Amino acid sequence: MSEKVDCRHCKHFRAAPYEARLEGCYLPGNMSSKQSAAYLDEQQLPGRHDKLNRNGDCPDFVAREQKPSLLKRLLED
């Protein structure tokens, strides 16, 4: 049995209220309504991540990139 995936660790997921107005899946193919122009962002409707990934086996899951630690970033500057 493979490990389950969590939308909150997927790069297509945006959380409200800081990442998006509406929480959900922003992978274009999964979205209910997609607008290409940035000024129409308010009209976008994300996909229902809770339904799309109900069983934790979403085939579109892509892990979010981990930010390097603060110490590493300071040492590299």
Ligand code: SF4
């Ligand atoms: S539904 Fe799939 S693609 Fe969308 S956020 Fe969840 S894991 Fe990612």
